[in-house]
């Protein structure tokens with residue numbers, strides 16, 4: 272199985288690159304952000320709770336996102352592999368993901384990080400907010416909080432995969448196709 276974690280701060284291009292990767296490798300896309308927005312759209316209790324935190328630029332509790340990922344893994348037993356986008360965002364989530372995959376005789380193939388500087392991220396997120404209608408993209412203060420959450424809680428997840436020799440960094444600034452090419456080069460190494 273090819274199980275990829277696409278890593279990087281909000282606005283790094285994880286969603287854009289995920290779409291291209293799922294087409295090329297026939298993977299299931301698991302974006303916890305999309306799953307949470309789905310819960311909000313359906314007006315579920317989980318969605319209502321999550322919305323408060325998301326609108327404030329904070330992470331939702333680990334147990335909530337781990338539970339959602341566990342359900343999706345169970346619902347896609349015959350998948351060729353998964354691309355995890357926006358998950359794991361804490362070391363506790365990374366540990367839980369390893370355990371979930373191990374219980375299915377599988378494992379993460381590797382994590383690839385898209386590197387983008389903070390100024391470029393803020394510019395991209397404000398641009399995206401004009402089109403996507405995402406409240407958390409429209410407000411510079413919330414954007415800065417999300418980048419801070421990333422630096423405080425999510426950046427350490429890179430070390431978790433580095434310790435397992437499963438981490439690679441690539442430049443996330445440039446054309447979508449060039450970045451995709453660099454990602455494919457990394458993924459082909461996992462496939463060898």
Ligand code: AMP
Nearest residue numbers: 303304324325329330331336357358360
């Ligand atoms: P995203 O679409 O990945 O930028 O996520 C949007 C928001 O959903 C984040 O700012 C968090 O509030 C929440 N969220 C998404 N994924 C996670 C996660 N793995 N852990 C905690 N919160 C998450």
